[in-house]
Amino acid sequence: MTIPKHVAIIMDGNGRWAKQRGQTRLKGHNAGAETVERIMKASADMGIKYLTLYAFSIENWNRPKLEVEGLMQLLHNFLKKKRKLIMKEGYRLNAIGRIDMLPEKTAKLLEEVMKESENNPNGTLTFALSYGGRTEIIDATKQIAEKVAKGEISVDQIDEQIFSANLYTSNLPDPDIMIRTSGEIRLSNFLLWQLSYAEFFFTETLWPDFSREEYEQIINTFANRDRRFGGVKNA
Ligand code: IPE
Numbered sequence: 001m002t003i004p005k006h007v008a009i010i011m012d013g014n015g016r017w018a019k020q021r022g023q024t025r026l027k028g029h030n031a032g033a034e035t036v037e038r039i040m041k042a043s044a045d046m047g048i049k050y051l052t053l054y055a056f057s058i059e060n061w062n063r064p065k066l067e068v069e070g071l072m073q074l075l076h077n078f079l080k081k082k083r084k085l086i087m088k089e090g091y092r093l094n095a096i097g098r099i100d101m102l103p104e105k106t107a108k109l110l111e112e113v114m115k116e117s118e119n120n121p122n123g124t125l126t127f128a129l130s131y132g133g134r135t136e137i138i139d140a141t142k143q144i145a146e147k148v149a150k151g152e153i154s155v156d157q158i159d160e161q162i163f164s165a166n167l168y169t170s171n172l173p174d175p176d177i178m179i180r181t182s183g184e185i186r187l188s189n190f191l192l193w194q195l196s197y198a199e200f201f202f203t204e205t206l207w208p209d210f211s212r213e214e215y216e217q218i219i220n221t222f223a224n225r226d227r228r229f230g231g232v233k234n235a
């Protein structure tokens with residue numbers, strides 16, 4: 001079976017999951033953190049080398065203060081509690097987004113766990129935090145413009161490879177699969193450049209309910225998709 005190299009997931013539906021139970025949205029985010037653990041383990045078991053999880057978008061800063069603070073606290077606790085598990089599963093922790101916008105202590109802890117796990121052999125677990133696809137493209141453009149201004153590269157040299165190398169994801173292959181839970185059929189500013197040829201999977205399941213079985217089923221279905229990349233099969 002074809003195991004995808006890189007799976008990217010928009011973890012959506014925590015708020016609705018909590019609402020259905022008459023609980024606070026933060027309870028939903030807590031439950032969602034359990035799913036992160038489940039999916040990380042399942043990915044390691046299936047031999048998926050790159051797992052990228054959309055945890056907090058740059059637009060999510062506009063949510064009510066209490067929810068944003070709760071999410072930042074949850075991220076902090078998650079890193080503190082799960083660093084052992086990340087080491088056990090053998091994933092290197094990585095982050096993409098405007099990490100400098102996170103609370104200082106959390107950015108520091110993130111840095112620490114990234115450092116601690118940098119030689120892990122099984123793959124890369126990337127959290128998209130304070131991440132926006134358009135912001136990323138703008139940040140890359142600025143970097144490239146600076147290199148041109150300094151005379152390090154010429155305008156003619158700018159190609160897809162150079163552009164990719166200046167994105168936050170320079171050290172990651174493009175995702176093979178993008179999964180979004182909760183029934184929303186949109187990208188919400190996630191990996192706009194990198195998802196050009198990804199296979200999309202949308203499920204109604206809310207993120208806290210997303211099971212290992214459903215995940216494995218998606219990976220199985222992926223194996224049967226015909227990816228043509230603009231070409232012709234069996235010509
Ligand atoms: C996803 O769940 C988590 C984040 C965006 C941080 P939501 O909080 O968006 O849940 P819904 O979409 O309101 O149900």
Ligand code: IPE
Pocket residue numbers: 010011012013054055056057060184186188
């Ligand atoms: C996308 O979910 C961001 C994350 C899952 C982190 P949102 O819930 O923020 O997206 P919209 O608002 O429904 O587009």
Ligand code: MG
Pocket residue numbers: 012013014
């Ligand atoms: Mg949502």
